Amino acid sequence: VVDLLNILKATAVSSAIIMIGVLFYYYTAITGTFSRTVFFIDAINTVVFIGMFRLAIRIYYNNDQGFSGLLNIIKPSRTKSGDGGGIPILIYGANERGELLLRSLTSGARPHHYDPVGFMDDDQQYWGGNIHGYPSFGGMDSFEDVITRFSVKELMVASQLAGEKLEKINTECRRLNVVCRVVPSYLDSSHVTIDASLLRGIQIEDLLDREPATIDYSKIESFLKGGRVLITGAGGSIGSQLAVHIAQFGPSRLILVEKSENYLYELGLKLKEFSSGSIRFSYNCVDITNEGQMDRLFAREKPQYLFHAAANKHVPLMETNIETAITNNIGGIKAISGLADKHGVERFILISTDKAVNPVNVMGATKKICELYVQNMASKSATSFMTVRFGNVLASNGSVAPLFLRQIENRGPVTVTDKNVKRYFMTIPEAVLLILQAAGMGG
The missing domain is CATH 3.40.50.720 (NAD(P)-binding Rossmann-like Domain)
Incomplete structure (x- = not known):
């Protein structure tokens, strides 16, 4: 539903700009020979075809969840973060891994008692955006403020981080009495579904002081x-x-x-x-x-x-x-x-x-x-x-x-x-x- 609303907004803006431009510059040339309903037909077709394309992608990636996965595709995301009644959690990593984890938490395919409030990421390109209606608050500098504002109980680290970075995050979580759990590194391939049940606490191997090996x-x-x-x-x-x-x-x-x-x-x-x-x-x-x-x-x-x-x-x-x-x-x-x-x-x-x-x-x-x-x-x-x-x-x-x-x-x-x-x-x-x-x- 969030995707559909974004498509509607984008189509409305682009169609309005095109219509105003055409009518302003070529009004005399099209009078009597150009049906203005073509703009509305174009807008409807754009929404339908782009929407169908997005829906097909969602069905493809949710086909392993059966009927519940199909229902999740058309289920609207919450418009207010942290209002789902579950344990308020924050996801570190506003990237593909973070999106897969969010999808698992909100899909309903498996029962979870978590209520995502949004994302955090030290990569500035993700700041201020949102994923399926859930905001990306910023980097770890704003971590304490977000934890306090939403009463977050758990941080789920979706990104694969070097040991030194993960150790700093874990230290901050312990200071604020927040549970820190990580996505296992073997779930790093794009075709793997990241399920919240697979998350675990930080282990000694997560703290290696080097970047993980790059895998093809x-x-x-x-x-x-x-x-x-x-x-x-x-x-x-x-x-x-x-x-x-x-x-x-x-x-x-x-x-x-x-x-x-x-x-x-x-x-x-x-x-x-x-x-x-x-x-x-x-x-x-x-x-x-x-x-x-x-x-x-x-x-x-x-x-x-x-x-x-x-x-x-x-x-x-x-x-x-x-x-x-x-x-x-x-x-x-x-x-x-x-x-x-x-x-x-x-x-x-x-x-x-x-x-x-x-x-x-x-x-x-x-x-x-x-x-x-x-x-x-x-x-x-x-x-x-x-x-x-x-x-x-x-x-x-x-x-x-x-x-x-x-x-x-x-x-x-x-x-x-x-x-x-x-x-x-x-x-x-x-x-x-x-x-x-x-x-x-x-x-």
């Missing part, structure tokens, strides 16, 4: 959409996030392999929100070193793309469990890469580690052998084999960050390799999206 989402979507994807080690920290991210890009089938039934069950709960869509999920509680069972799985599922995340990664444990590391890491890559070649998998992506560089421990040595094996397979197979290496991934299994947090919570000493050591971290969503981007580039 179109390249990722071009090969994943409609494809059949297999993930080994799907229940682990990297594997499970791979599954969640890949599901966002609309594959036709997602084949999940995990030997831990508990991890596989928990992953199924994470992916429940995608179960109503066109994606078919296949949950397989299988040990990747069981070549016969994996062979039957490949024959049945016919995967096109394979992400091999299954591995033993804890360095100290593998030092005393050498046979396990060799069996699972080296034996696993031998079995899975051979089956990928046999069954015509198009792309095989090995998730490796920086510890494979000049390895000094058992885990690093086994991963180095895995890389060499994949490199050898690439030279003689029609399958495109590739390897992606990572260093420290925050909050992943085997990362030092969870250990540091536990030590701080227990008020104990924080154990580090050396007092002068520097560690460079990346977030799990960043790691996963970079894996997908590398896969999109090919071998």
Whole structure:
């Protein structure tokens, strides 16, 4: 309705200007030969056709919400911010991500108890405007005034910000007793619906003191959409996030392999929100070193793309469990890469580690052998084999960050390799999206 009113206003002004100009300059030439109703017919046609075009776009982007989404298209936005009776909230980010979040909060497709009052953004190009009738108040300089005026209880950060900026916003929210929540970074692609239920509190990985990596989402979507994807080690920290991210890009089938039934069950709960869509999920509680069972799985599922995340990664444990590391890491890559070649998998992506560089421990040595094996397979197979290496991934299994947090919570000493050591971290969503981007580039 807001869009329709804006179209009516714009059409009325433009038609009036055109009509006055034509009648003023060419009055004698058109007398008796020019019907003045043509201006009104033109205005009506303009409103109808532009309105239909806008409506078609809205229907396209709301088609996943069914009838409730269609009702939301024609439902008028509130003319006064913060009068909806819910929890008053403010959205940081008057951009595409902010608009998607607002649409989720006002759509009625899922019940929310939030009442948006408007937007804030430090980018001056958004100041003074409005989105669907909700104003953009300005930057963080006016934050306290807006919080007080509208009794805002929560700030929802839709923009993807560097750690230092987010930390400042969070500090200001704590000072004003306002809850601060953020949109997960993996919901950064334009085709993803940003739902308020996916927002979470600020976590350690949000505070990295650098800009997030730039991701080419179109390249990722071009090969994943409609494809059949297999993930080994799907229940682990990297594997499970791979599954969640890949599901966002609309594959036709997602084949999940995990030997831990508990991890596989928990992953199924994470992916429940995608179960109503066109994606078919296949949950397989299988040990990747069981070549016969994996062979039957490949024959049945016919995967096109394979992400091999299954591995033993804890360095100290593998030092005393050498046979396990060799069996699972080296034996696993031998079995899975051979089956990928046999069954015509198009792309095989090995998730490796920086510890494979000049390895000094058992885990690093086994991963180095895995890389060499994949490199050898690439030279003689029609399958495109590739390897992606990572260093420290925050909050992943085997990362030092969870250990540091536990030590701080227990008020104990924080154990580090050396007092002068520097560690460079990346977030799990960043790691996963970079894996997908590398896969999109090919071998």
